[in-house]
Amino acid sequence: MYKLKLIHMKNFLIPTTLELDTINAVKSAINQAKNTNCEIILMMVSDTPDAFSSVQFLREMRTALTPSQEEVLETCRYIIEHTANCKLKVHNQYGISASILKGIIEAFAVKLVILTPSYKQETKKVHQYLVKLAGNQKCPILHLGTEVNKEDFNKALYIENGSANMHVKDVQQFLSANFSFEIVSQTGNFDNDYEQFAPYLSEAISKYDIDLLVETRKSEKIKFKKVKKHSINEKSGLPVLSLYEEIA
Structure with a gap:
């Protein structure tokens, strides 16, 4: 059994289409900050408009929010306004790539990316691409579970992960910092045989x-498959903290 404490958790990146579970993601970020100064960045990604003129480009970039999206955003702002030491920033990103995402993470000094179930279920390729790009970044990722009120x-x-070229103590050291x-149990990787485990x-x-799973990940070549492979996060419904192996 290990006791883990939080230090220096500062800024959080939440890719979003402003579905209801964005509110849960903001609350989770606040809980992770543990009363330290932090900035929560809500990032809304859109395809770059296919326009020939700068005027048309700017016109097509203006995307109005739906009433439900406005309500979610206002709720997030209200929560932040009533939380000491936390700030909220809305970042609109047009077009995304590995280098752009890396630059955003570095520019905002992001310590944790939070992915909601609704965002990972988005059908637009730009959102699916962002989720895959995030997996290849070195920043830790918190995949939220399906329990709405659990933050x-x-x-x-x-x-x-038995194939990981790393030691468990290295993972523990990173988590402790x-x-x-509190890690109370551990098991081998059962992703390929979930039903048995x-x-x-x-x-x-x-x-x-237990209310959280912790796993490690490696960089993977990005592919879009017709049949989507469900992650342990989706199969179990539990939130999963995913750590890039080089960091851990």
């Missing part, structure tokens, strides 16, 4: 009151 996490199950989770996962969740 804070305490007890974690560590999923050890950055997060406030599902009973074990259920037992561990019940026994240790």
Whole structure:
């Protein structure tokens, strides 16, 4: 059992289309900040308009929010206004690439990317592409679970990747320096045989009151498959903290 404490968690990047679970993502960021100064960046990504003139380009860039999106944004602003030491920034990004995303993460000094279930279910290619690009960045990613009202996490199950060229102690050292989770159990990687390990996962969740999974990831070649492979986050419904192996 390891006790983990949070230090220096500053800025959070939340890609969003302003669905309702964006509010949950903002609350999760606030909980991770643990009363330290932080900035939460809501990033809305759109395709670059296919326009020949600068006037037409600017005209097509102006995208009005729907009433429901306005409501979500105003709720996020209200939460931040009533939270000490936190600021909210809305960043509109037209076009995305690996270098652009890396630049955004560096420019805003992002310490954690938070992905919501609704954003990962977006059908537009620009959103799907961003999710894949995020996986190849070195910044930690928190994949939120499907439980809408769960924003804070305490007890974690560590999923050890047997093929990882790293030591568990290195992962633990990184977590101890950055997060406030308590790892209470660990297991081997069961992503390829989830059904077999599902009973074990259920037992561990019940026994240790687990509300978060921790995994590591490697950079992958980006491909868009017709049949989408479901992640452990989607299969279990639990939030997953994904750490890039070089960092961990």
